Amino acid sequence: MRKSIYVILALVAVLSLGLLVGCGDQTQPGEPALLLTPDTIPSIDGATALAPFYEAMAAELMSMDIKEARQYVMCSKTDGAYERLIAGEAEMIFCSLPSREQKASAEAAGFEFEMTPFLNGGFVFFVNKDNPVDSLSIAQLHDIYAGKITNWKQLGGDDVEIIPYQRPNNSGSQTGMYEYIIAEDEIMDAPTERKIVDMGGIIDAVASYDNAEGAIGYSYYYYVTSMHYTDQIKLLAIDGIPPSDDTIGNATYPIVNPSYVIISADTPKDSIIREIIKWILSDEGKAVAKEAGYVPKLDQ
Amino acid sequence: MCRSLTNNSSKKICALLLVFLLAAGTLVGCTQNGETPTGRTEFDLNPILLETSHITLNQIEIEEVSVYSNGEPREEEPPSYYEYDQMSPEEKKAWQEKEIFFSGNYLRIDGLKDKEVQDAINKKIKQLYFDNIGYLPPYRGVKVMFGDDPKPRTDTYSMMSMYAESNFNNILSITLHCSIPYEYKDAKNSEYNYEHVAWVVPLNIDLNTGEEITLKQVFHNHVDAIEYLNYAFTKTTAGSYDGEGFWGGVDDLQLVGRFDTLAEDQKYSITPYGLRLILDYEIPVADIGFYYQSMIVPYSNEMAILERFLTENKSLYTSQEKPEKNLLVPEMRGDQYLETSEVADGIDIYLRASYSSKMPEMIIDRIQALYEKDRSAEIEKVKPYYQEARAEFGRENSRAEFRSTIDAGVAGPFGTLYILEYTYAGGDDGRSYREFYAKQSNRYETYDLTAQKSEPMTLEDLFVSGTDAEAYIKEAMVASIRATVAEQAKNRGMTTDMPVFGQGEKKEKDAAYIDRLYESINGFVLQSNMIIFSYDENTEEIYKQVYEVESIPEENTSYAYSINLLPYTYLDSDKMTIFR
Numbered sequence: 001m002r003k004s005i006y007v008i009l010a011l012v013a014v015l016s017l018g019l020l021v022g023c024g025d026q027t028q029p030g031e032p033a034l035l036l037t038p039d040t041i042p043s044i045d046g047a048t049a050l051a052p053f054y055e056a057m058a059a060e061l062m063s064m065d066i067k068e069a070r071q072y073v074m075c076s077k078t079d080g081a082y083e084r085l086i087a088g089e090a091e092m093i094f095c096s097l098p099s100r101e102q103k104a105s106a107e108a109a110g111f112e113f114e115m116t117p118f119l120n121g122g123f124v125f126f127v128n129k130d131n132p133v134d135s136l137s138i139a140q141l142h143d144i145y146a147g148k149i150t151n152w153k154q155l156g157g158d159d160v161e162i163i164p165y166q167r168p169n170n171s172g173s174q175t176g177m178y179e180y181i182i183a184e185d186e187i188m189d190a191p192t193e194r195k196i197v198d199m200g201g202i203i204d205a206v207a208s209y210d211n212a213e214g215a216i217g218y219s220y221y222y223y224v225t226s227m228h229y230t231d232q233i234k235l236l237a238i239d240g241i242p243p244s245d246d247t248i249g250n251a252t253y254p255i256v257n258p259s260y261v262i263i264s265a266d267t268p269k270d271s272i273i274r275e276i277i278k279w280i281l282s283d284e285g286k287a288v289a290k291e292a293g294y295v296p297k298l299d300q
Numbered sequence: 301m302c303r304s305l306t307n308n309s310s311k312k313i314c315a316l317l318l319v320f321l322l323a324a325g326t327l328v329g330c331t332q333n334g335e336t337p338t339g340r341t342e343f344d345l346n347p348i349l350l351e352t353s354h355i356t357l358n359q360i361e362i363e364e365v366s367v368y369s370n371g372e373p374r375e376e377e378p379p380s381y382y383e384y385d386q387m388s389p390e391e392k393k394a395w396q397e398k399e400i401f402f403s404g405n406y407l408r409i410d411g412l413k414d415k416e417v418q419d420a421i422n423k424k425i426k427q428l429y430f431d432n433i434g435y436l437p438p439y440r441g442v443k444v445m446f447g448d449d450p451k452p453r454t455d456t457y458s459m460m461s462m463y464a465e466s467n468f469n470n471i472l473s474i475t476l477h478c479s480i481p482y483e484y485k486d487a488k489n490s491e492y493n494y495e496h497v498a499w500v501v502p503l504n505i506d507l508n509t510g511e512e513i514t515l516k517q518v519f520h521n522h523v524d525a526i527e528y529l530n531y532a533f534t535k536t537t538a539g540s541y542d543g544e545g546f547w548g549g550v551d552d553l554q555l556v557g558r559f560d561t562l563a564e565d566q567k568y569s570i571t572p573y574g575l576r577l578i579l580d581y582e583i584p585v586a587d588i589g590f591y592y593q594s595m596i597v598p599y600s601n602e603m604a605i606l607e608r609f610l611t612e613n614k615s616l617y618t619s620q621e622k623p624e625k626n627l628l629v630p631e632m633r634g635d636q637y638l639e640t641s642e643v644a645d646g647i648d649i650y651l652r653a654s655y656s657s658k659m660p661e662m663i664i665d666r667i668q669a670l671y672e673k674d675r676s677a678e679i680e681k682v683k684p685y686y687q688e689a690r691a692e693f694g695r696e697n698s699r700a701e702f703r704s705t706i707d708a709g710v711a712g713p714f715g716t717l718y719i720l721e722y723t724y725a726g727g728d729d730g731r732s733y734r735e736f737y738a739k740q741s742n743r744y745e746t747y748d749l750t751a752q753k754s755e756p757m758t759l760e761d762l763f764v765s766g767t768d769a770e771a772y773i774k775e776a777m778v779a780s781i782r783a784t785v786a787e788q789a790k791n792r793g794m795t796t797d798m799p800v801f802g803q804g805e806k807k808e809k810d811a812a813y814i815d816r817l818y819e820s821i822n823g824f825v826l827q828s829n830m831i832i833f834s835y836d837e838n839t840e841e842i843y844k845q846v847y848e849v850e851s852i853p854e855e856n857t858s859y860a861y862s863i864n865l866l867p868y869t870y871l872d873s874d875k876m877t878i879f880r
Contacts, residue, residue, distance in 0.1 A: 043444060048588070051440070052557035055584075067438060070581075074441035075556055075588060089486075223558060293558060 034279045036061045038072055042273050045074040045081040046094030049172070049222065050259055053119065054094045056292045057280065085262065086111045092263045092273050112265035117258035118280050119289060120297045122221035122248040123176045124255075126233040128211050133157040135237035138254065141181050144216065147188035152214060160214040166190035173219050180255045221248060222294060245290075249298035258297060343531050346598050348658040349749055350628060352606040353712035354879050355468040355572070357624040358507060359617035360411035362464055367404045369460070371430050396455060404429075404460040407474060411617050412507060420510040421472070425462070428476055428503050432460060436482065437499045439581045439590050440556075445495065447485035453494045456481050465569045465576070468626070470507045470609040470616060473570035475500050497590040500578055502569035506609050507616055515566060518575065518605045529562050529577065532597045553593045559585045570605065572828065573630065574598040598630050625873045626828045627712035634708065636664075638671050647679060647686060648701040655708035662754040663708065663715050663747055670706050670719060678702060678723055685725035685737035692734065693727030700725040700737075709825070710749070712878060714757070716825040717745040744823040744834040756823065762831075767875045774814050776870035777863045778802050784862035788855070801859070813846045817863055826878060830867045839863065 041062060044054055051073070059069035076084055082102045084090035086109050098106065098113060106113060125141065127133065133155050136144075143149040144164050153159045166187070167173040178184045209217035211232050221243055224230065235243050238254045247253035261280060267273050279285045286296035366374045378384075378400045384392065406429040412418040436442060436450050452458065458480045465473040479498040504513040519525045537555060567578035579586035579593040586593055599606065606628070615623075640651040653671040655664065679702050686700035702723050709716045725737040745756035763769045781801045802810045820835040820842060835842075839860045843852050852860060873879050 038443065038448065048554055048556045052584070055440070070440050070584065070587075071438050071443040072441075074444050076441075077554070077588075 033284070034061055034275055035063065036272070036276075038062065040272060041072055042091035042276070043074070043084075043089065044072075044092055044094070045076050045084050045090040047078045047081065047096065047259075048075060049121075049220070050094040050119070051075040052292045053289055053294055056288050057276075057285070060284075060288050061276070061279070082106075082262075085264070091267075092261055092276065094259065094261055096257065096259060098262075113262050114265040114267065115260040115262045116277055116281070117260050117297055118277075118285070119259040119294050120248045120251060121257045121259060122243045122253050122255060122295070123173075123180055123218065123257060124221045124224060124243045125216060125218045125236045125238070126224065127216050127236060128213055129232055129234045130213070131157060131234070133236070134234075135240050135242075137239050138181060141238075142186075145177070145182045145187050158213075163191060163212055163215045164188070165209040165215060165217040167218070176220070176255075176257065177218060179257075245295050246298075248295045251297075341527065341531070343528055343600065343602060345532055345535065345600060346630070346656075346658070347600055348630075348656065348710055348715075349713055350599055350606075350630060351601050352599075352628060354625050354627050355606065356610075357626065358411075358467045358470060358472065359615075359619035359621065359623055360409045360467070360472070360507070362467065363408045363410070364405045364462075365408055367406060367429070368399050369402050369404060369433065369458075371404075371406075371426075371433060399454070401455065401457050402459065403457075406462045406476075407464065409472070411619060413616060413618055417507070417510040421505055421507070424505070424510070424512075425474060425503065428474070428501060429460065429462065432476060432478055432501060435478070435499075436480075436497065437581050437590075439497065440584070440587045442497070442590060445484055445486075445590075446482045446497075450482045450485075453481040453483055456494065458496075465502070465571050468572075469606055470611065471513065471570055471605065472505045472507055474503045474505070475569050476503070495590060499580055499592055500567075500569075500594075502567055502576075502578060504568070504570055508609055508611060513570075513605070513609075515564065515568065517608060518568075518570075518603055520602060520604045523602045526562055526564060526566075528602055529566065529575075529597060533562060533577070533595070534559060536595055536597075553579065553586060553595075554588055555585050556588060557585055571596065572626075572628070574600075575603075599628065622873070624829075624869055625879045626868070627714070627826055627878060629709075629711045629828045638668075644679065645683065646690075646695075646700065647682060648699070649675075649679070650701065650703045652704070653706040653708075655706075656710075659708060659715055660747075660749055662752070663717075663749075666745075666747075666754065667706055667708060667717065670717075671704075675702065675704065678721070682723050682725050682737055689725050689727040689734070689736045693729050697729040698725075698727040711826045711828060713748065713750050714826050714878070715747040715749050717747075717756075718825060719743040719745065742834040744825040744832060746823075746825050759821070759824065762877060763875050764877055770818060772871055772875065773866070774818055776866045777814050777817060778810075779870045780862045780866055781859055784858040785855070788858055809847055813843065813859070816842050816846055827865075829869075830865045831871075832865045833863070 036058075041058060044058065046054055055066060055070045055073050058064070058073050059066040062069055062072070074081075074084070074090065076090075078095045079102075081090060081093040081095055082098060082105070085093045086102075086106050097115065103113075105111075125136065131152065133152060136155065140149060140155060144162055145166075149155065150162055151159060152162055166177070177187070209215060216236075217233075221235075224233075224235065237243070241247050241253050243253050248256055261277055263273055263277070280289075289296045366377070368374060376398075378395060378398065379387075384395060384400055387395070407425050408422050409418060409425075412421075434452075436446065442450075460476065460478045460480075462474060462476045465475050467473075477498070477500050479496050481494045481496045483494045505511070506513050515525045515529075519528060537553065537559070562577070562583070567580070567582060569576045569578070573596055575597045576594050577597060579595065581587050617623075634654045634656050636653075636655050636657050638651070638653040640649070642649050651671060653667050655667050657664075659667075682700050682702065686698065689698035689700070692698075702721075704721045705718075706720075707718045709718070720740070720742050722740045723737065724735070724739075726733070726735040728734075747753070747756055748761070759773060760769045763772065778801060785801060802814075817835070817839065820837045820839075821833050822836045823834045825832050825834075840852060843856075843860050844850065868876070
């Protein structure tokens with residue numbers, strides 16, 4: 001008798017659990033809580049670095065294969081995205097903070113940005129994996145690129161000349177360099193290599209990183225895994241904090257730049273756009289970001 | 301460690317395990333030739349010397365079938381755009397209905413012995429066209445701009461044009477290039493209310509069987525095709541990251557997000573220089589805008605494509621003619637540049653040399669010697685003329701310069717040097733201009749990269765032993781002049797009563813002209829399908845001296861220019877060493 005009661009109680013418990021699980025989520029398994037269609041999805045645009053995120057987001061929210069979903073979002077690059085947002089052609093864009101020029105354009109058009117940070121990007125430095133130096137301070141990085149520190153032995157490493165590679169001036173990394181490490185008028189001349197251009201002219205071009213023994217270079221954390229030398233380099237810690245999903249996500253890594261979803265401040269409170277932003281900041285949105293290779297901004 | 305075990309059997313097993321672990325560790329640490337310790341293979345993407353030095357052109361005829369946008373053959377050729385512009389509105393409307401703005405064609409081949417294979421190929425080619433009618437490629441953002449039911453415009457230019465990218469070594473590579481204007485969903489996007497969407501579709505065929513060539517077949521069996529192409533892609537696009545900036549790599553390709561891997565069915569075409577990878581909507585990382593990009597992956601010794609479909613001693617073709625051979629010219633990327641720019645006594649001096657660091661040392665030494673050569677004699681020569689120019693035009697309106705450039709290339713297993721020098725002095729004050737001195741000299745040198753000889757090749761070296769090189773080259777010059785004159789006459793609609801070079805009254809002078817040209821040859825370079833000569837004397841001056849004229853008659857200008865380059869088809873390839 002006692003045994004039968006226990007069996008019945010167990011069955012009731014299992015049944016109740018099943019019901020609770022079923023009630024907790026009204027949607028079918030695999031369907032997002034927020035469901036859009038090609039007719040209801042707002043006009044989305046953004047930077048090349050963020051397109052894989054927002055098209056993965058579009059695929060998730062429209063319950064669509066990503067190849068299909070990709071056709072419903074634009075990638076006009078940062079300048080183009082801001083232009084389209086200000087002109088009213090795009091309703092939400094995914095970019096870094098607006099530049100001075102972009103702010104001026106918005107002001108002239110009477111447009112006010114509303115910016116929500118949702119991803120953290122890490123600005124990282126890398127060296128040959130055999131370089132014994134594991135960590136540098138921002139001050140040391142400044143002095144390397146100012147030409148004041150020229151040998152790794154000055155930083156506790158081997159007696160090897162430092163080759164401080166740079167990036168061209170119109171690149172995101174070089175902009176990051178000027179923002180976080182050293183001013184444009186202080187930075188030393190970059191190593192160059194001669195390149196032949198159209199019409200047979202020769203130019204002295206900024207040399208590409210070549211992972212020599214003394215080389216140091218920089219980029220954004222997101223790109224590092226797909227760089228040509230990925231398995232030959234190591235990322236430096238800054239002030240003892242190594243770049244990782246955790247340290248960048250919670251912004252303990254010292255050089256973090258957020259990415260933003262940007263809309264018009266006039267967007268109505270009940271707009272689907274604001275629902276999408278809530279979704280982006282939710283666990284579900286963060287999971288999509290992580291799967292696409294990004295570091296979601298963690299709550300601090 | 302094992303000694304601490306009490307049981308003998310356990311000790312033995314422990315020892316065996318340790319030996320195994322040690323062996324495994326050693327094997328993992330070992331590297332194979334070309335592999336980095338991490339196991340990634342480093343490929344030589346751009347070797348100077350390839351296992352295959354030349355290609356043999358396929359002997360098939362390729363016809364272009366002009367069609368409408370629906371694939372049906374055109375009934376009549378449309379007028380030129382100029383003629384169309386002159387028409388009345390009614391006539392224009394009539395021609396618009398006949399798709400005057402549309403240019404479309406597919407290809408049809410003829411000349412294979414196996415007619416079943418030929419028919420199958422022609423069917424495949426035609427189907428490629430039909431499969432793309434009405435297609436809107438799934439580019440990023442395409443439905444944002446054009447909607448779910450896009451409308452192609454018919455009142456502006458569009459095309460579906462097919463061409464043969466390469467046709468050699470029993471391979472036929474065809475590309476269909478489409479550019480169709482679609483109307484914007486939202487009219488205010490552009491005052492023109494439409495935008496062209498462009499895409500290409502390649503088709504690579506083995507002429508032995510009519511089957512499509514897979515990427516795997518492009519490479520030797522032991523090479524992982526995708527690993528190789530991923531390596532080439534990341535190396536070539538190394539600068540194409542960083543969000544809003546980009547550098548070098550593929551034209552203005554800007555990568556979207558991170559590159560992971562190319563797919564097994566990556567679109568590609570076969571070109572005379574290597575594979576052309578098509579970067580479009582099928583590679584999201586390269587998908588920006590409504591057009592495609594492409595990048596060349598040069599031929600390398602990891603590729604088998606140039607040999608795989610050859611059939612020794614068996615021709616696939618009905619033609620009885622000797623097949624034409626061309627040297628394989630690799631996509632060589634020079635990485636070494638020397639440059640000097642200075643002013644001496646008011647004379648601008650510019651020197652430049654470009655070459656690949658993979659060239660043999662003796663060639664590099666030669667290039668550097670040429671670059672560093674003492675040029676004071678040439679510069680001294682121009683000084684008095686510069687003084688005259690300054691006296692007449694004033695210092696600010698006169699100019700003198702000396703330029704010397706040395707550019708190195710490769711064709712087959714041969715290294716080529718193009719050495720140009722130019723000296724000038726003149727004046728120009730905006731009202732009048734005068735050239736006081738101008739001299740240009742070209743000198744070409746060709747080296748056999750497989751032979752350890754520091755001397756450039758001679759004309760005799762081009763032919764097998766016992767061949768009268770001089771006679772062959774002179775015959776080829778005559779043939780070249782005749783062919784060029786005939787072509788010019790045909791293009792100008794002139795009569796066929798023109799005197800034939802080397803015959804009739806001018807026969808002796810023509811022969812003397814050829815003799816003088818041959819004597820003046822001071823070097824040559826080899827290109828894929830021709831030899832280019834450099835001469836001690838200006839060939840126009842040679843003509844004027846031999847024919848005793850002040851200037852060359854218009855109908856004879858080809859005499860002076862058509863002998864600068866000689867196609868291999870005018871020379872007997874069986875007698876030439878370069879195709880061995």
